[in-house]
Amino acid sequence: MENIIIALIILLIVGLAGVYIYKAKKSGRKCIGCPDSKTCQGNCASCNSCCQGKTEKE
Numbered sequence: 001m002e003n004i005i006i007a008l009i010i011l012l013i014v015g016l017a018g019v020y021i022y023k024a025k026k027s028g029r030k031c032i033g034c035p036d037s038k039t040c041q042g043n044c045a046s047c048n049s050c051c052q053g054k055t056e057k058e
Helices: 002-026
Strands: none
Touching: none
């Protein structure tokens, strides 16, 4: 019984994370979790802290 409860909690967490990502992508966010993601225009030049891995600035 304990294993079922733990599995349900894990599935709930993964499901909620999936819903969050789906809603963020649907609203047009380029960098999920970044505070500047709504102003980011894809090339991440206007982002202060996100998307460092997408483009190399060095």
